[in-house]
Amino acid sequence: MTSFVKPKIRRLNEPTNGLGKTRADYDGAMSTLCAGCGHDSVTAALARAFYELSTDPKDVVKVSGIGCSSKTTTYFLKDAHGANTVHGRMPSFATGAAAVNKNLTYVGVSGDGDSLSIGLGQMAHAIRRNVDMIYMLENNGVYGLTKGQFSASSDIGSKAKKGATNMLPPIDPAIMALSIGATFVARSFSGDKQQLVSLIKAGIAHRGFALIDVISPCVSFNDHKGSTKSYAHTYQYYHKAVHADYVPPSEEITASYDEGEAMPVELHDGGSILLRKLDKDYDPTNRASAMEKLMQSQQTQEILTGLLYIDESRPAMAEHKKLPETPLHSIPYSKLNPGADALRKLQDEFR
């Protein structure tokens, strides 16, 4: 029998995490994306990050919009909650979910089409609200699912598979996010699993909205010569500026780096992110200089990656909206609906 199903195998002596789960316990259904799609690697990185964090999949909510990228929530953490929503509307759905239950971990998965075209306004406001979630923007420069139209992240001059040239300026999601107050902005590449896994772990631990813009090549429609989102192009222009390692609360920072290179950022969960500047003059805690560097890199075509900006001081949505600790589903009905008298009293206050 020929098969195309990833078998689940408990190997002898297979490593397990703090919950006794194996890496494979964080897998989902078999991917139906094209063989070689970068999105599958992002999926694998998410599964690995959650495995390494020993997160119980039942405490995770996966949300997405529409697109090949958005399909991938099915392919990891099969025991987590989740929904595929309407094209571009995932941020609103996630905002609502995070508002009614702040105790779960929210993972948004989207594409450059889903986030930067139809969903641009949606994403912007989730960033402004600092919704406590990690947002994976799987960026391939095209609408993959609808067979390769240029997306809003496509660079000027980038060629389509059939030869057309993109003339419209790209939206850089990192620059845009910085400009509207984002508190965690990272960029990575599906081909660099090590960096991606560290960034995902740091993003999950960060309080508030964590954007990871992942260059994730579309092998079928945007991996040709002349494309600026191909594997070959990305490997050529890929540049690591800042390395970030998440250190959980239980662990001490043991690695020692040269003075000036390493920089720990304390997190609200008691853990920290250890930043290692690979570019000495890059300061990932300075919004203006981060933006400047990113704009410069646009000109040099360099793909600046790593944790580009972090601000741990701003409260997440749940804090500044003073949302209850108890999830909505656990608040008794009598408290949720105190009755007509209570409503009248409230209305009287506004007269």
Place this chain on the structure above:
Amino acid sequence: MKPTDTSNPDYFHKVVDCQWACPAHTPVPAYIRLIAQGRYSDAYLLNRDSNVFPGILGRVCDRPCEPACRRTRVDGEPVAICRLKRVAADHRDDVTSRLPQKPDQTNGKRIALIGAGPASFTVANDLAPLGYECTIFEKLPEAGGLMRANIPAFRLPEKVLNEELQYILDMGVELKLNSPVSSMKALLDEGWDAVFVGTGAPKGKDLHLPGREEADANIHIGIDWLESVAFEHIDSIGKNVLIIGVGNTAMDCCRTSLRLGAENVKVMARKPRNFFKASEWELEDAEEENIQIVVNHSPKAFVTEHGKLVGMTFELMEYDVDDKGEITGQRIIGEETLPCDDVILAIGQENAFPWIEKDAGIEFGKWDVPVVDEETFESTHEGVFFGGDSAFGPKNIIWAVEHGHQAAISIHRHCQGLGLRDRAPREVELQSAKMGMFEWRYSNAYTAAERREMEHVALVDRFQRLNIEVELGFNAEQIAVEVQRCLNCDVQTVFEAPLCEECDACIDVCPVECLSITPVADSEAELRASLSQPEAPEDQSLYVSNPLPLTGRVMIKDENVCLHCGLCAERCPTSAWDMKEGVIKIPHADDQVETVA
């Protein structure tokens, strides 16, 4: 670290753990696929090419392939390789017309083969079809060597043995029974073109303790006793029997005793269980028959009354065992005498060549074993070859077969005047197994089923006669499941570095995480440290590719746990990974380039 040289045929061969471990390099996964397709005769003949006696070995092979099987590293239990071999043999059609045939004409070269065991029979099997006139001299009245004289019929039925020996005799081999060779010099004087010594290791060890002479009538040397039983010179034994030693011979002695009327049989071991020499399955089969295995009893004396054996005294031992499981100290903590009517000694075999004169030109080394070349099997006398147990001491049938193949190559080359060492090399032939999208020429799906258990004749029935075969063979359901447990390790993952665009798809899909792309490392140790299973056994290979075109990094594959599921090749957008069926060509005498004119 240098890129792996996959053009070395040993690289892909080693990936096929079972075939690599088999002394005769039987292509196990290939014959299992044939069984899966119901092609039993084809599976039998493919087996026969390598191991000559699939029916015999499908029952009693020492099966070094099984502990090596990749499946043991996945779910702990090897594929029942040996049982499947028996399936091929049991269900084959008449294959006589498809066997190597007696040639119309001989080539005039005369070969003397001494001893009618598996070693000599293999030499004859390889040489007779090429035209050699082979004559086997056997001292016993029947052929087969220890397979006839020692391996009991309840494990190896006579019919199975006879059939497979007859195949070879039908190739025009002359068999002279009741014909012991008593002088090597006289034989050499007869002007044979080559002589092969396949006389085994015929001497069972004795145990010289107080009382040995007096009790002689009831003390038996295991291999001699089994031979006497096989040739019906002995048909009974006392009620209480002690077997000394806990190797495979001991297992056959104790089980045979039960069939000759013994009621209470104990196997006496000097050491604890993990030091036993017997194969685990032979121990299990004996214990199933209520044989008691007594540990930590070291023989001290035979006890006699009125000149007759009545018991045996043992020292009770205690051992210190270290973390590695090795004995570091021992002491005697007491003594015990057990009553018995008979004692069977099963404490080992030795070589003995009383018939080879000291001045025959054959050099003997330590412990009176002949000096034999490990590649050519030639002795220090040109044209005289040794193989099987006679060459390097007691081993097993499959080793005897492999020695026979190698000696046959040497004899062939010797008779053709060719250098013995310029043997045809091993080769690997690779052919893509891809049939289409999601379609492979082999069953790539992983089957989680557990190893099927062999069923046995009920205890109440099996002791009635000496020759009731205990194992029943696999039924249809067992065959269908067990063939699917094989991982098809011979369908190799073959990598073309120039095609890879480092998308990671293969790495992500691999269910056992055995792939990675890493910067070039200086040493294998450095690479191993970065593996998903760093504790992988060192004897398993690491594949290191040529540098990849985009980044100069390398693709690494840890061969240790690869399931050969083909998902990496299925997910690779550029076919940098492909699954290719690899045929490992192991040359035999008929594959030597210069054949008989």
